[in-house]
Amino acid sequence: MNAPLTLRDIARQAGVSLATVDRVLHNRPGVRPDTVRRVKDAMARSAFQPHAAASELARARSRRFAFVMPLGGNPFMQQIQAHLGELANWMAARRLTADVVTTDVFDPAVLAGKLEDLVGRVDGVAVVALDHPSVRAAINDLVESGAKVVTLVSDVPSSRRHHYVGIDNIAAGRTAGALVGRFAGGKTGRVAIMAGSQGLRDHAERIFGFSQVLAAEFRQLEVLPVAEGHDADDRSEHLMRKLLAEHHDIIGLYNVGAGTAGVAKALTESGRAGDIVFVGHDVTALTRKLLLSGVMHAAISQNPGHEARSAVRVLLALARGEPILSEQEAIRIDIVMRDNLP
Amino acid sequence: MNAPLTLRDIARQAGVSLATVDRVLHNRPGVRPDTVRRVKDAMARSAFQPHAAASELARARSRRFAFVMPLGGNPFMQQIQAHLGELANWMAARRLTADVVTTDVFDPAVLAGKLEDLVGRVDGVAVVALDHPSVRAAINDLVESGAKVVTLVSDVPSSRRHHYVGIDNIAAGRTAGALVGRFAGGKTGRVAIMAGSQGLRDHAERIFGFSQVLAAEFRQLEVLPVAEGHDADDRSEHLMRKLLAEHHDIIGLYNVGAGTAGVAKALTESGRAGDIVFVGHDVTALTRKLLLSGVMHAAISQNPGHEARSAVRVLLALARGEPILSEQEAIRIDIVMRDNLP
DNA sequence: TCAAAAATGAGTTGCGTACCTCAAAAATCG
């Protein structure tokens, strides 16, 4: 009844020596196919799993990961870094280190340079990536060098990165669209979109999804041309003010990226806060306040703690050659309203 | 710069022997307070963390957990069990086993009996608990016996359980209320509530939160008396049919528990599906279909995979005396619409 | 059939910790 517990038991069951079991387990050469089968059968028969701790201890490798993140005050990115900090003990107990490298991710050459610097120096890299040929090439160089690479928040699907930790931004935009549409409650009017830049892949995808849903399901809502606030508060505020002044029939507002403080300020000072359905992204101190005060109606969010942990777990699993629990690592699109604020 | 890596290094730094470091690390008696301090200082100074794998290997204990779950076809509970099954390899590699014990959780005596049976036989228990004195006593007996206990989905706050894996059901109800209220778009009318039973703690809490929000923020919506479908499809269908026939001004519907198939059937056959805002719970094959077809507008959900993994992780951490990553283990209230279906 | 190649067995060492014993040293007390 009780399954054999160690490699020794498997060896006995298969009628081979420990050495041969080891060879099979690690795909080392020099074992006849027939013998391989016998060993694998024995393992399968007793549902054998190597003892994870023993295996890790025997390897006794420490691993070095690097997180390449944007410079500047983007609250969401800072949250990810904060959560990374909370993982320090967990990682230390597993002899892992994670260095954060900040860089201007909007400049492909700079970003690619930072990535190239890491070639041969780390076991794994998580990078908030710009989708650009030189970045793609740098990622591929890293992969070539044996490092494991995950993209974080923003993907570079055409690269050879091993994994993407982040949400489907088209679906996120669609979700925002559905919320604005439904919350508008059948009324007719215009909807404003404030984005950082349509050149950013994630922003562009969100806008695409948003517009898609409004066009398909909420014909009574007309989408205004996208305003680009560059994720900056002042610029966003200015543009928002202008939009509100020009259009008195705005009943919905989708803030695609950051710059939320500016948007909210303009909206509040117009006196139309609460009446205009306002949907934005990410749960920060600010959006939390706006949700509670009723200025903002919903925030689309990806959990920064989950993303930090997932990136580390995935890099570790990749480095160890362990399987990835895909369901665990999938980042969900969270809809956050006042009543389910985390 | 590089931190010492092993207990040996700590011993050297503190000027004591390995044995003394071991005594301090495990709070064993027979060490002078002064010596304890020196050792702890040395650990702190170099931010020492014992190697997790080595520690686990040296203990070399296998642990037995039990999951006490409801009998019957509740899809959500089945999902949790399925996800538990997916963890089998992960657990096996850590020499953990999780036995699922099904029982009639609606009968306090039966449930308490099952729990008492486990006293002294397991290292940890996760239980979908009924909040009843005899169940509480059984939980306390388990804790007394040294087992770690987490409540799952439904809590027993007054017991000595170590942890609760599940959502805040009042907040979940409030969230449902906000969604129904907003989706109704300012229209006036009645809102129906279908629950399993108001005797179930989680259902009662959800109804409380739901009613709270509607009363406070959506005065134009009048809540009808709660119908109790006992989480059964046929009974729910019958009650729903009756409600729809009696009230032609129903514009919102909140399905608090299971029995969704019956509710949806009655709603669809009334020809009013899509017009009546329908919010329910949990993402199952059925609710997924209903969301996609537009019959259901939103589902409040707690991630069953997350709950299964969290229960196991928390039990393991408790058993090992490791800290719990509270942010990781918090179960979020997910709002799921057609566009962010996982 | 015999030499060469391939496959396998047997064994060792080390990973870092937990837990144990026993002796020696230091502190405490009357």
Place this chain on the structure above:
DNA sequence: CGATTTTTGAGGTACGCAACTCATTTTTGA
């Protein structure tokens, strides 16, 4: 001060696996 108790040191074993060496057996091919 000596006797007793407390504290500390030294050392060993075990945990299960990875990674290696080297000898031996088996298979293969000419």
